Amino acid sequence: MKYYNLKDKEEVVDFKTATIKGQGKEKGLFFPEYIPLFEKDFIENLDLYSDVEIAYRCMKDFVGDEIPSEILKEIVSETINFEIPLKKINENICSLELFHGPTLAFKDVGARFMSRCLSYFLKSENKKVTVLVATSGDTGGAVANG
Numbered sequence: 001m002k003y004y005n006l007k008d009k010e011e012v013v014d015f016k017t018a019t020i021k022g023q024g025k026e027k028g029l030f031f032p033e034y035i036p037l038f039e040k041d042f043i044e045n046l047d048l049y050s051d052v053e054i055a056y057r058c059m060k061d062f063v064g065d066e067i068p069s070e071i072l073k074e075i076v077s078e079t080i081n082f083e084i085p086l087k088k089i090n091e092n093i094c095s096l097e098l099f100h101g102p103t104l105a106f107k108d109v110g111a112r113f114m115s116r117c118l119s120y121f122l123k124s125e126n127k128k129v130t131v132l133v134a135t136s137g138d139t140g141g142a143v144a145n146g
Helices: 015-021 040-044 051-063 069-079 107-125 139-145
Strands: 002-005 008-014 030-032 086-090 093-096
Touching: 002 015, 008 015, 015 107, 051 069, 069 107
Parallel strands: none
Antiparallel strands: 002 008, 002 030, 086 093
């Protein structure tokens, strides 16, 4: 999948570049060229899948073949290796509680996934990266722990 810069739609990059750069020109965010649709059968049978299987299925279209399937499964498994309960609010509404991770912040999910993808990409290039986090709350802890 390709990602385009929201401030400069001419800047189009792959998942690896978007992950490593973080921002595009003029500090624009990278956005996927499309939002993948899930098969009806997958949606209707979500209860048959583990959290890791669902997360892998959600991410594989965004990552494409830039991370091999088995490694992406490992990344996803390490990312959500804590309980993420789905709480029923009423007949038609449920809430996914993302705050049960190591820092008790919903950002644990995104920060852990990002850090593991960065690690995978940078290992092959034998590079290091510095991640700067500006925060007024739980972002810093989640990223530092990621």
